[in-house]
Amino acid sequence: MxxxxxxxxxxxxxxxxxxxxxxxxxxxxxxxxxxxxxxxxxxxxxxxxxxxxxxxxxxxxxxxxxxxxxxxxxxxxxxxxxxxxxxxxxxxxxxxxxxxxxxxxxxxxxxxxxxxxxxxxxxxxxxxxxxxxxxxxxxxxxxxxxxxxxxxxxxxxxxxxxxxxxxxxxxxxxxxxxxxxxxxxxxxxxxxxxxxxxxxxxxxxxxxxxxxxxxxxxxGEGAEASDVAAIERAVTDGPEVERIIHMKTLYLGPEELMVAAKVGVPSCESAEELARGINAVEARIRAAVPIARVIYLEPDIYSVAAAQAGTGAAAPTAVPQADDEAAERPGS
Known part of the structure; x- marks a missing residue:
């Protein structure tokens, strides 16, 4: 208004x-x-x-x-x-x-x-x-x-x-x-x-x-259905995000909307590439719904098993440990 x-x-x-x-x-x-x-x-x-x-x-x-x-x-x-x-x-x-x-x-x-x-x-x-x-x-x-x-x-x-x-x-x-x-x-x-x-x-x-x-x-009221739909389209309308795992909106004031979402992203080669993708998604959200001024996006790797369990979280990924890497080096 x-x-x-x-x-x-x-x-x-x-x-x-x-x-x-x-x-x-x-x-x-x-x-x-x-x-x-x-x-x-x-x-x-x-x-x-x-x-x-x-x-x-x-x-x-x-x-x-x-x-x-x-x-x-x-x-x-x-x-x-x-x-x-x-x-x-x-x-x-x-x-x-x-x-x-x-x-x-x-x-x-x-x-x-x-x-x-x-x-x-x-x-x-x-x-x-x-x-x-x-x-x-x-x-x-x-x-x-x-x-x-x-x-x-x-x-x-x-x-x-x-x-x-x-x-x-x-x-x-x-x-x-x-x-x-x-x-x-x-x-x-x-x-x-x-x-x-x-x-x-x-x-x-x-x-x-x-x-x-x-x-x-x-x-605390969330965004109207039309605004929620516009935000969802803005999030997924690009290669940076594969899907929305879950999302919530909240009016911080009559003319300020907060958007918080966990999104499934494809594998990235670097944190810099991931950050650029998130920034691009935020820009699309603000263009679609200008009052969405506070945006928090949490990137994750979507897991079907976790989604079926109701958590929506990512599947744990194996991270090589320092000792394992050292054991695999020739001559160790």
Whole structure:
């Protein structure tokens, strides 16, 4: 995923949410609507989440150190996971608590009745622009994938997070408009509480989805099947390697893939010839899958017997011992 594309979507969402949060708080103070309060906290949580995503992207760019030799690319996953926790606790649970409180003490909206509807309509327009930016940036890399598959398989967490947050924000605004509208129409504050509860359930659901997907990235995901196939073709598409004995891939970060493989090579006359062959294979891998930046290839002599035994190791080769060589010399 383009890091710049993700950053543009995050900044667009951040600017929209800050403005929306301020107007929602003003509307809550004027009307006392619990839906407006829940939506205010929702926008504050979203603004904080976008700040976390920007911070995670910045920290992930740090150079590798002896303590972290593979760099800090996966820090973007950690901050995305924190986003899920914030959305669950600060957004979802608060909304559910506020709904419970409002349901047991329902109050209608008696003052400034036009304010919440006006604010919610403006917020829907602003969120739509933010959502449109996230969709536009995602479409550049989504290809023919469905939206569900894109969110589940994306290795860079920023765009899926922003997409889900913006979608949840738009749907939450519709729920708030429903609760406020029905409260204004009936004078019954229980509708306001119902809208608030719908917002809370929505946010908790989105947070759980984000947590599940981000957890998978934190545990470590391998390359997509198409990339694995491209790497396999690059390895064997030359005389240097006869076959792949076994291979594993792992994302070290959204834009950095590690490839480790044991490969069967033909007999070589010198270590120099073997090294040139391995370097040629690595060059083909990087050409086929540019994000494969860390490559470890272990050359071996393939053994059918070892493969059948499940080890994939090479058959031991006899190495002449010094005493044996001396015994074979004439006159020894």
């Amino acid at each position: 383009s890091a710049n594309g993700g950053t543009r979507a995050i900044i667009a969402a951040l600017l929209a949410n800050v403005g929306i949060a301020i107007t929602k708080f003003i509307a809550f103070l004027l009307t006392g609507s619990s839906s407006m309060l829940a939506e205010s906290i929702h926008s504050v949580a979203d603004s904080g989440n976008q700040g976390l995503l920007l911070l995670g992207g910045r920290r992930a760019k740090r150079a590798a150190t002896p303590e972290h030799p593979f760099g800090y690319g996966r820090e973007r996953y950690i901050y995305a996971f924190i986003v899920a926790i914030v959305l669950f606790s600060l957004g979802g649970l608060f909304a559910l608590y506020e709904a419970y409180h409002k349901w047991h003490d329902p109050e209608g909206i008696n003052d400034h009745q036009w304010v919440p509807v006006t604010v919610l309509v403006i917020a829907i327009i602003l969120e739509s622009f933010s959502f449109r930016t996230a969709i536009k940036e995602s479409n550049q890399i989504r290809g023919k994938q469905s939206w569900v598959r894109f969110i589940r398989r994306a290795k860079a967490p920023e765009l899926p997070v922003v997409l889900l947050e913006d979608f949840g924000a738009l749907l939450g605004l519709v729920f708030a408009l429903f609760g406020v509208g029905m409260t204004l129409a009936t004078g019954n504050g229980e509708w306001d509480a119902l809208g608030t509860a719908m917002i809370g359930i929505l946010l908790v659901t989105i947070a759980v989805v984000l947590a599940i997907e981000t957890k998978s990235l934190l545990l």
